[in-house]
Amino acid sequence: MASVVLSEAEKLYIVHGVQEDLRVDGRGCEDYRCAxxxxxxxxxxxxxxxxxxxxxxxxVGVKAEMGTPKLEKPDEGYLEFFVDCSANATPxxxxxxxxxxxxxxxNTLYRVFSSDNSxxxxxxxxxxxxxxxxxxxxxxxxxxxxNLFDAISIAVKAALFNTRIxxxxxxxxxxxxxxxxxxxxxxxxxxxxxxxxxxxxxxSKIGYRHVVDATLQxxxxxxxxxxxxxxxxxxxxxxxxxxxxSLDPESIFEMMETxxxxxxxxxxxxxxxxxxxxxxxASRQKxxxxx
Amino acid sequence: xxxxxxSRSKALPxxxxxNCQYSMATFSTGERRRRPHGDRQAGxxxxxxxxxxxxxxxxxxxxxxxxxxxxQILQADGGNYCxxxxxxxxxxxxxxxxxxxxxxxxxxxxAEETPLADLSSPEEAAAGGxxxxxxxxxxxxxxxxxxxxxxxxxxxxxxxxxAAGQACRALHAVLDRVVRERLREVTALMGD
Numbered sequence: 001m002a003s004v005v006l007s008e009a010e011k012l013y014i015v016h017g018v019q020e021d022l023r024v025d026g027r028g029c030e031d032y033r034c035a036x037x038x039x040x041x042x043x044x045x046x047x048x049x050x051x052x053x054x055x056x057x058x059x060v061g062v063k064a065e066m067g068t069p070k071l072e073k074p075d076e077g078y079l080e081f082f083v084d085c086s087a088n089a090t091p092x093x094x095x096x097x098x099x100x101x102x103x104x105x106x107n108t109l110y111r112v113f114s115s116d117n118s119x120x121x122x123x124x125x126x127x128x129x130x131x132x133x134x135x136x137x138x139x140x141x142x143x144x145x146x147n148l149f150d151a152i153s154i155a156v157k158a159a160l161f162n163t164r165i166x167x168x169x170x171x172x173x174x175x176x177x178x179x180x181x182x183x184x185x186x187x188x189x190x191x192x193x194x195x196x197x198x199x200x201x202x203x204s205k206i207g208y209r210h211v212v213d214a215t216l217q218x219x220x221x222x223x224x225x226x227x228x229x230x231x232x233x234x235x236x237x238x239x240x241x242x243x244x245x246s247l248d249p250e251s252i253f254e255m256m257e258t259x260x261x262x263x264x265x266x267x268x269x270x271x272x273x274x275x276x277x278x279x280x281x282a283s284r285q286k287x288x289x290x291x
Numbered sequence: 292x293x294x295x296x297x298s299r300s301k302a303l304p305x306x307x308x309x310n311c312q313y314s315m316a317t318f319s320t321g322e323r324r325r326r327p328h329g330d331r332q333a334g335x336x337x338x339x340x341x342x343x344x345x346x347x348x349x350x351x352x353x354x355x356x357x358x359x360x361x362x363q364i365l366q367a368d369g370g371n372y373c374x375x376x377x378x379x380x381x382x383x384x385x386x387x388x389x390x391x392x393x394x395x396x397x398x399x400x401x402a403e404e405t406p407l408a409d410l411s412s413p414e415e416a417a418a419g420g421x422x423x424x425x426x427x428x429x430x431x432x433x434x435x436x437x438x439x440x441x442x443x444x445x446x447x448x449x450x451x452x453x454a455a456g457q458a459c460r461a462l463h464a465v466l467d468r469v470v471r472e473r474l475r476e477v478t479a480l481m482g483d
């Protein structure tokens with residue numbers, strides 16, 4: 001992660017403030033920063049989304065390509081994640097520097113989406129054992145401002161919501177060889193159901209309390225964090241502890257309860273925004289990257 | 292956001308080193324790319340960017356230091372290098388690093404005797420057609436970089452370069468206006 005230089009006095013200030021439920025920018029322990037979500041920003045992808053959470057800026061592009069299904073799951077498509085840390089985020093990410101962080105985030109995403117009912121993979125199948133849709137989800141970290149995992153998971157959910165996969169028809173020849181025909185109409189496509197896609201909530205332990213959506217400075221003060229992925233119904237799909245410090249079991253349960261609560265409200269807010277954007281349709285003014 | 296860095300191990304004693312990295316997002320082109328910045332094309336374009344900006348930035352004002360320019364392509368539709376140069380010019384201006392002049396770049400080509408400026412990706416890919424890339428310092432009319440691919444008859448070169456030059460000058464007007472507007476905004480905010 002990007003490093004930030006903090007003096008001991010600043011750390012003490014942050015820690016004491018958190019004990020009183022008051023953070024440096026005036027938020028409570030369970031408040032998120034103001035987030036901007038915009039979908040369909042990159043036109044030659046099947047779906048894309050950009051999320052700005054404070055100073056953290058993430059761009060996700062989803063490309064749907066045809067491939068062969070995996071051997072152990074012949075009638076399902078699958079998702080492939082790739083995370084690229086741009087050198088714009090921190091100079092440490094230049095060249096191969098960001099690869100370690102990138103693979104860590106990609107592996108976390110694989111684990112979060114590993115549960116069977118997060119995305120309906122059977123709808124991605126075209127011909128069992130022969131053809132299926134592979135969704136390549138590419139995450140680009142444009143700026144690192146704390147709380148990467150949450151922003152990434154919000155962006156992935158928004159991008160999957162925005163993904164339009166063209167409908168295909170399978171034609172059988174006389175000899176039995178199959179031909180795939182892509183429909184010509186750009187509006188004739190299948191959309192993914194993202195109701196069960198989980199979002200990651202990061203809870204960082206600072207002192208005796210835990211905070212949601214930590215900034216870089218708060219992350220520097222916290223010894224341990226818990227990453228929880230929560231679906232919109234409040235079900236947990238995965239749990240991971242990161243950090244050098246240790247957590248005792250009661251605080252883990254407390255953090256899980258907070259995470260579920262916060263996760264549910266995050267999902268409802270995100271769903272509302274995505275549906276609003278969708279309903280504006282073609283008349284929506286795209287802000288994109290400027291402004 | 293462009294930031295100036297402190298000195299690194301490759302410091303030159305009398306002027307600044309300009310370090311560039313060119314990186315393409317995996318979803319930027321029609322087919323998904325797998326290597327964001329390791330491949331040869333990225334290395335070559337980064338080198339070109341470095342040469343261009345070493346010609347434009349007043350590097351002797353910053354001895355023993357390094358200026359990093361990182362360019363990230365989000366979506367590619369032809370004229371990648373030109374867009375990079377224009378964006379980097381604005382970024383360097385925004386960082387407050389003094390330059391000799393704006394660097395404006397444009398690509399140009401010929402389609403059956405008609406010169407075309409600013410080729411898009413289907414035009415660039417058109418079989419066998421020549422493509423010219425020009426990076427210009429508009430005030431002095433000096434050329435920072437010129438690159439030609441495929442074959443072009445010498446007589447036609449003049450026309451293609453003229454087309455690219457005109458496009459660069461038009462771009463210069465736009466960039467200049469944007470920089471001045473931004474400066475007005477910033478001074479208005481800081482003044483009162």
